[in-house]
Amino acid sequence: MEEISGTKSHKLILNNRRTGSFTGILDVLSFDVGEILLETELGMLDLKGKDLHVNRLNLEKGEADIEGEIDMITYSKVPEVTGKKDKMFGRIFR
Template identity: 55%
Template sequence: MEEKKTMCAHRLSLDNRQEGTVTGVRDIHSFNESEILLETEAGRLSVKGELLHVRRLNLEKGEADIEGKINSLTYLSKKTENKEESLLKRMFR
């Protein structure tokens, strides 16, 4: 029997820059208190802030709840594979 890969719609909800819900999550690449890097249906999403925490993660449903002081949400292009690449190297491509 053929296995179907269900695609969940990507949605981002943020309340008072303190709590957020993300749907369409495929994976979490990394997380710490200052950054969470998610793989979503819409591409990689970088969440930056302070005291960040992944409160709930359900990859079967593609959902994640995050909390903390959220300062920025950035979708990274598919070309941005190495996030540790130096700023100077990125400026002079």
């Protein structure tokens, strides 16, 4: 199991699959009545269901409240940008 370190924090409270409160939200990437995609401090959070609505969103505090019929919650890692950064010596000695 991978250990989570640092000051990152994320909390999910789901009530009867109808309402949810979330913390650690960085951004809302997309939303409609069938799917909400959130970027959290610990990865991507994909919510799928019916009649989904974002009732409250405060990105300064990293909080969101969602309601609707929540059928699925999926987490995934945020893809890291990988690439070779040109360093001065790397460019000189190519």
